[in-house]
């Protein structure tokens with residue numbers, strides 16, 4: 101049984117229903133799934149409240165949260181075009197940079213663009229098999245089902261950590277395959293957590309908070325590279341992402357060794373001053 105604090109124990113008891121495996125970290129888990137946005141709205145809003153006010157775009161704040169719903173991404177950076185990996189730390193600074201073992205990222209098209217919505221450009225079957233939580237764009241890696249998210253002070257190259265991370269998914273159908281691998285503020289592993297399944301075309305939400313904070317989140321969305329025909333009986337489950345919600349990225353504390361080195365230098369200087377006075 102993971103070591104848990106009394107304040108978080110109630111939430112963690114629910115959490116273990118979705119643990120793939122878990123380290124001794126204390127994580128609070130918010131989870132929901134269902135056939136439409138209303139089915140997950142309450143859990144999403146509870147997670148937002150746990151993180152605090154939405155800080156929007158740019159700047160740096162002592163607390164609160166950031167959100168990415170993909171819907172404001174211009175056509176230039178939406179399907180069939182790729183989204184730059186640093187779009188949300190450069191074009192629209194919100195402190196996240198993506199990477200993938202695949203070949204890039206896409207945000208799905210909107211109706212006005214003429215490109216098929218909800219990744220119909222990747223496979224004509226996808227629009228009928230998916231929905232949005234926030235209309236009308238979704239997100240995916242290309243040629244991979246894996247997205248790595250690293251955090252930065254928004255608009256800078258300064259590494260950061262966040263108090264929590266959550267995301268909405270559509271069409272999660274195979275249990276324990278769509279999941280997060282989380283890394284804590286000190287870079288150590290914080291375990292894996294599965295996104296709950298829903299009926300075909302449904303919505304799922306998984307939000308995590310941890311007092312040890314997160315430096316990196318790796319998301320596996322379904323089991324298939326986008327473009328594949330979904331065949332659940334062959335364990336081929338296509339899944340896309342919608343809203344990302346995460347704590348305000350804040351600077352990683354100075355490592356203990358550097359603090360000790362700094363303390364030693366101060367003592368050395370103080371002694372030097374005393375020696376010269378003596």
Ligand SMILES: [Ca+2]
Pocket residue numbers: 169170171232233234235236237238342343
């Ligand atoms: Ca959206």
Ligand SMILES: [Ca+2]
Pocket residue numbers: 270271272273322330337338339
């Ligand atoms: Ca699916």
Ligand SMILES: [Ca+2]
Pocket residue numbers: 229271273300301330
């Ligand atoms: Ca499906």
